[in-house]
Amino acid sequence: MPKNLAHHACHSERSEESLPVIMGPSTTLEYLRGEKTIEVPAERRIGNGLTLGIRGARGNNLKDVDVDFPLGMLIGISGVSGSGKSSLINETLMPVLKNKFYNAKMQPLPYGSIVGVGNIDKLIEIDQSPIGRTPRSNPATFTGVFNDIRNLFEATPDAKVRGFKAGRFSFNVPGGRCEECKGAGIKVIEMNFLPSVNVVCNECRGRRYKNDTLAVKYKGKNINDVLEMPISEAYEFFANVPSIAQKLKALVDVGLGYVRLGQSAVTLSGGESQRMKLASELAKRSTGNTLYILDEPTTGLHFDDIKVLLEVLQQLVDQGNTVIVIEHNLDVLKSVDYIFDMGPEGGKKGGMIIAEGTPEQLADNPDSVTGPFLKEIL
Numbered sequence: 001m002p003k004n005l006a007h008h009a010c011h012s013e014r015s016e017e018s019l020p021v022i023m024g025p026s027t028t029l030e031y032l033r034g035e036k037t038i039e040v041p042a043e044r045r046i047g048n049g050l051t052l053g054i055r056g057a058r059g060n061n062l063k064d065v066d067v068d069f070p071l072g073m074l075i076g077i078s079g080v081s082g083s084g085k086s087s088l089i090n091e092t093l094m095p096v097l098k099n100k101f102y103n104a105k106m107q108p109l110p111y112g113s114i115v116g117v118g119n120i121d122k123l124i125e126i127d128q129s130p131i132g133r134t135p136r137s138n139p140a141t142f143t144g145v146f147n148d149i150r151n152l153f154e155a156t157p158d159a160k161v162r163g164f165k166a167g168r169f170s171f172n173v174p175g176g177r178c179e180e181c182k183g184a185g186i187k188v189i190e191m192n193f194l195p196s197v198n199v200v201c202n203e204c205r206g207r208r209y210k211n212d213t214l215a216v217k218y219k220g221k222n223i224n225d226v227l228e229m230p231i232s233e234a235y236e237f238f239a240n241v242p243s244i245a246q247k248l249k250a251l252v253d254v255g256l257g258y259v260r261l262g263q264s265a266v267t268l269s270g271g272e273s274q275r276m277k278l279a280s281e282l283a284k285r286s287t288g289n290t291l292y293i294l295d296e297p298t299t300g301l302h303f304d305d306i307k308v309l310l311e312v313l314q315q316l317v318d319q320g321n322t323v324i325v326i327e328h329n330l331d332v333l334k335s336v337d338y339i340f341d342m343g344p345e346g347g348k349k350g351g352m353i354i355a356e357g358t359p360e361q362l363a364d365n366p367d368s369v370t371g372p373f374l375k376e377i378l
Contacts, residue, residue: 031303038307038331040378044358045317045337048072050119052291052322054096059109060087061351067340069324071119071291074317076336076359077326078370082346085326086295094293097123120322121289126277128270128299135184136172137265139256140227143280145247146170152241153223158216168213169223176213178204227262234261250283251276255308271301271309278312288320298329310335333370334359334377343369 030036053068062084069075077085087109095106096114101123131142140146150166153159159168168176171183180203181187189197200206207214207224214222219237221229229237235248235257251257254275259268268276274297281292294313298306310332313323317337327333339362341355355368362368363375 027304028302036303038303038310038335040334040359041314041337044360045073047337048320050116052114052116052119054088054093054111054114056112057088057092057109058111059092060084061347062087062092062109063351065351065353067353068116069322069340070338071116071322072317072320073322073337074313074335075322075324076333076339077324077342078328078333078339079342079350079354080346080369083342083344083350084352085342087351088342089293089324089326090295094123094125097291119289120291121287122291124281124290124292126274126281126292126294126297128274128297130265131268131273131276132265135186135264135266138227138262139231139251139259139265139276140261142265142276143247143251143283145244145261148241148244149223149226149238152244153216153218156216156218162212162216164213164216169209169216171208176209178208178210180204181208183208224262227260229261230257231259231261232257247280247283250279253282254279254312255305269300271305275305275309275312278309278316282312282315286316286319286321290316290321292316292321292323293325294323295326296328297325298327298332303331306331330373330377334374339370341365341368341370 027036047070050071051068052071053066055066057065057067065088067088077089079085091109092111095104095108096111097117098104098106100117131137140149150169153169154164154166164176167173171177177183178201181201185201185204185206185208186198187201189199191197204210209224214224216222221237226234231248231251235245235252238244238248256272256275256279259272265273297309301309306329313325317323325332325336333339336359339356339359340353341362342352343350343354344352355362355365355371357365359374360378362371363378365371
């Protein structure tokens with residue numbers, strides 16, 4: 001061995017021996033060791049007996065597909081990449097339903113007909129796109145809880161003495177907000193040939209509001225204090241206000257208790273935005289006839305996040321709704337009630353439903369591409 005390589009090898013061995021191994025609590029390690037798992041449901045739902053069907057779907061590589069989705073279930077759409085999953089759901093079923101429910105004027109891929117639309121009352125697509133397009137959007141504004149909070153501040157003795165109405169506590173309109181930063185708490189400095197820089201507003205020191213607005217307190221907290229609270233803390237703070245507590249509880253239930261109530265939407269990850277939307281749905285009064293569609297919702301999510309996501313989806317179905325999930329993740333597919341497996345391959349050799357049934361039925365179906373992988377974990 002050359003001298004320099006021998007020296008490097010010896011140095012590497014000494015380095016590895018001298019490096020301390022720090023083993024603290026690790027959720028990831030618990031899943032990898034099998035100490036934590038996503039359990040297979042004890043039983044599969046049988047649905048409500050109604051269906052939503054597509055006839056003659058033939059766009060892209062789809063080969064005149066006829067399919068009936070059983071309602072009142074958590075449904076998985078599986079198959080290799082390019083097998084036709086998105087063509088069937090995102091580009092055929094979803095545009096057709098959006099046109100019927102919302103006059104969306106979308107152009108679906110070619111199909112023959114759709115049956116059973118009267119068995120659902122609306123369509124909700126839950127994706128990982130941001131909950132707002134500007135830094136002003138946040139969990140408080142997205143869930144609508146900010147309106148209730150501002151009404152609480154309007155009703156305080158401090159606000160009544162000053163003649164402040166609910167609008168005074170909005171950071172989106174002139175009045176009570178800091179006009180130097182227009183209620184953003186930060187100022188954007190444009191840099192030539194470089195990315196813009198955000199700096200804390202000197203006037204309000206990042207607190208968004210004028211001093212007289214901040215002088216108004218509810219249970220010892222001003223409006224900015226409330227916006228800076230983690231959602232879990234805000235839930236406890238407003239526990240005796242049902243209109244607020246109900247919405248905040250939904251956020252805590254989906255594992256978002258650590259997010260600040262006024263945290264800018266643009267700082268939330270795709271997974272956090274997705275759970276924010278699901279929490280918003282959970283907080284609404286359910287009709288029990290809604291169809292939810294999610295396309296690969298586990299992308300970028302940790303094992304523990306996937307577990308929380310599945311719990312939320314199961315809650316939506318328990319309310320009588322139907323959830324269709326396009327997914328490759330086996331933890332999700334083993335947890336659904338019914339699977340449509342597409343394939344057998346991608347492109348021209350795909351575009352067919354090659355197997356359908358419960359995860360157990362797919363595991364025993366020799367025609368299923370996904371079945372052998374399910375068999376290993378069921």
